[in-house]
Amino acid sequence: VESSQMSDDSQNSDTSQQILQNISQQLKNNTTISDLLLKEANQSRQDNALGLTLTAQAATELNAVNTRERQSAIAVGNRAGSELKSY
Numbered sequence: 001v002e003s004s005q006m007s008d009d010s011q012n013s014d015t016s017q018q019i020l021q022n023i024s025q026q027l028k029n030n031t032t033i034s035d036l037l038l039k040e041a042n043q044s045r046q047d048n049a050l051g052l053t054l055t056a057q058a059a060t061e062l063n064a065v066n067t068r069e070r071q072s073a074i075a076v077g078n079r080a081g082s083e084l085k086s087y
Helices: 002-086
Strands: none
Touching: none
């Protein structure tokens, strides 16, 4: 009877140990997933920041082109007005 009890206790102990190992593995997996989610969120923020930087650079370039076009149109208009006055 005592031998049977010891066997049962040993089996229960093995089962408990396996449960604890499974829980430990699940916690480790959750930590890994959390770490990957954090890295993904950081990468997303970096991508967004780069996208905003590119948009700002494109806007600056468009502004420069528009300014040059306006200045050119004003210069052409000034020359035309000047030529009309000379007649």
